[in-house]
Amino acid sequence: MDPAAFSLYPELDAPALTAFVAALESGDTGLLAPARAAQVAEARSVAVFSRTKVAGAEGDLIDAALWRHTRPDPRPVIVMPSPWTDFGWLPYAVQGSVFAARGYNVLAYSARGFGDSEGEVDVAGPLDVADGSRALDHLIERTAGPVTRIGFLGDSYGSGIAQLVAAHDARVDAVVALSTWGDLGEAFLENRTRHVAAVEALFRAAGRARLSPQTQSVFENVLANRDIEAALRWAASRSPFTHVKELSRRQVPVYFSHAWHETLFPANQTLKMFNELAGPKRLDLSVGDHSGPEMSGMTGLPNRIWTTAHRWFDHHLGGVDNGIADEGQVLAEVMWSRTLEPRPNWQSVTEHVRRLYLVDGGELADTPEAGWSTRVLCGVDTPATVADAVVRSGYDEMAGRPKAYRTGDIDRTVAAVWVADPEPETARLRGVPRLRVTYRAANPKSTFVAYLLDVAPDGTGRIITHAPYTDLASPPDSLVKADIELQATAYDVPRGHRVMLVVDGRDPFYGDANLPRATLGFTSPEATPSCLDLPLG
Structure with missing residues (x-):
């Protein structure tokens, strides 16, 4: 199979999202469906959309998109690192616009080594963490008025980066982590058993990306069953669980979404992270697999995961009393009735x-x-x-x-x-x-x-x-x-x-x-x- 033909997000409609971005830039919504045209019009009525380059770590230029309000009102901001895809920040085009229409300044960027960003794929390593902080600097410098609070949101790969930036950068006030990992080592090696299909999928989906030599070596070693202890040490520094004490110390609110039958990042390792967090937290568990439950929201359709993400930031960044703090920490979608069951915490499940x-x-x-x-x-x-x-x-x-x-x-x-x-x-x-x-x-x-x-x-x-x-x-x-x-x-x-x-x-x-x-x-x-x-x- 051509590596470029394999995607971890098979339902992602890249041509439709590209047309959406073109309409954001030009204002011509003639080729969009009415609902998408309305989203473009609403975002353009309050914010200016532009493409930009962030000066990332080691001088690498990071490709990004910016939704910026021109009025000097105080407002919160959101930074969105991209998923593991050569489309880069494009999957966030609709949701970035939705957040902009809700009053946020937003910057979405392509993680290094993916899409049009320079550098090599660091798999949420120190360079990715530095890129996240520099993306935040870039956004703050271009904000017309005072920044009130700061959120990081990511799906899949971007969710791990979002958590790690929040653990290292004390400016981050809240996180949304969709289809995420807590312990990358357990995602590679569960009960000492190698997840070869997951690593192969990551490898194939990065067919056009520029993997760092270390990343390439770690992936190859896991597949070949060699130097596994070194791979686990490499994964530990890239695991939010390793830095959970810092997130807990600062009481950073974190919203997780996950799928029961997740094949890339099995649920238990994220549960371990979730249960250890001491600040405000929420976990939504749904029918499906990696990024599936939230995918329809990326194309602009109604989606309960993204609706909860909006409410999470509205409350923890915008100070809106929308009731989300009183709804319990866990919401489980039951197979196969799709019934939604709220629980006050995981222990009560x-x-x-x-x-x-x-x-x-x-x-x-x-x-x-x-x-x-x-x-x-x-x-x-x-x-x-x-x-x-x-x-x-x-x-x-x-x-x-x-x-x-x-x-x-x-x-x-x-x-x-x-x-x-x-x-x-x-x-x-x-x-x-x-x-x-x-x-x-x-x-x-x-x-x-x-x-x-x-x-x-x-x-x-x-x-x-x-x-x-x-x-x-x-x-x-x-x-x-x-x-x-x-x-x-x-x-x-x-x-x-x-x-x-x-x-x-x-x-x-x-x-x-x-x-x-x-x-x-x-x-x-x-x-x-x-x-x-x-x-x-």
């Missing part, structure tokens, strides 16, 4: 836990059973997979077409399967499921992937959540005890459906440590029985 034990015969039971063993042959993929494609599968979910898993086709020689009794009433899974399982690995390194499925009476399954696990330290032919968190979920298992746990040794989304034709023998010791904890709300 789970009300109690149901423990099911893995027992002989492939059942999930209420009481433990020791002494059984189930062998899994490694190296063979099964119908149980994370998704059909990075990012793109999430758009099918948002359209109401989640992947159907043919559970009857799962070969029990290459996967271990346990199934619970039919649910007597709807089971409301809310929170982070946990799996504790013991297995014997003949080789010193081993990997498995666990999938939690909702199975209908006809045997068709839908994925609820999953997690990988890799052991790199146990001696050959020893018992390995794995205790892992599956990715967070808000899922209603309907009455009459069954919860199914599938464990296999191969998934194309991950790099596995298993030798070809190796086997994993799952069991349940009496002292530490293998079990699945389901969070219920």
Whole structure:
């Protein structure tokens, strides 16, 4: 595939956004849809739009767009670092205009190495942080009146940069981070398992970008499974979680949005960041995958994520008493009803836990059973997979077409399967499921992937959540005890459906440590029985 043809934002309508920018510059809205024409007219009635260049770190010129009010009234400002795309700041064209019409001065810029910005891709490193502060300087210098408060907003790549600039630049008063990461190391390596599909996707989507030699080396090393500790050290400095104490010390308000089935930056690592923050915070979790829930807002359509972003800044930058501070910290969109459930905090999402034990015969039971063993042959993929494609599968979910898993086709020689009794009433899974399982690995390194499925009476399954696990330290032919968190979920298992746990040794989304034709023998010791904890709300 041509690298330039691959995008992490497949629904992004670049020609329409380019036409929108042309209308912002010329005032000619004849080629725009009426709603987009109205947005252009409203923005132009209060602010002047222009392209500009920011003097970034190391003398590199950063390509940017500026929405500037000419009246000398005091007003807040917003800086928007771009997503991971060669389109640069273009995805923010509509929303920058919306913010300008709401009274903000706005600067959106293309992160270094992308689009028309000079320099090399630093992956939210020190140069990107410096660029963010210099973009803010550039905006303040061109503001006609006093700057009251300052916000940073980013989607995807830009969201990580936004958080890191806020951690390093005390001028930043509030952050909006959409489809973001908290711990980049966990996004690369979850439970010591390499996210090869995610790294490959980032690589391919940067086909026209100018990656720094260090960035290129880190990506290649993760894919080749070499020098992983160095990659994790590199990722740590680029992780907002590393700097969370500074954000908490200054009580910086941060709004996160995320997708339950995120394939680039899985939800739990962002949850870790969210739970550690001590200031005002909010987390919206939605059906879909990376940047999908907020994408329609980038094209100008009504979108609840962007509406919340507007309200977040209106309150924390503009001082508007719009009620958002009283709405609770968490809003979860339930699969597949799309019901929105507010909660005061993450801890209140789970009300109690149901423990099911893995027992002989492939059942999930209420009481433990020791002494059984189930062998899994490694190296063979099964119908149980994370998704059909990075990012793109999430758009099918948002359209109401989640992947159907043919559970009857799962070969029990290459996967271990346990199934619970039919649910007597709807089971409301809310929170982070946990799996504790013991297995014997003949080789010193081993990997498995666990999938939690909702199975209908006809045997068709839908994925609820999953997690990988890799052991790199146990001696050959020893018992390995794995205790892992599956990715967070808000899922209603309907009455009459069954919860199914599938464990296999191969998934194309991950790099596995298993030798070809190796086997994993799952069991349940009496002292530490293998079990699945389901969070219920």
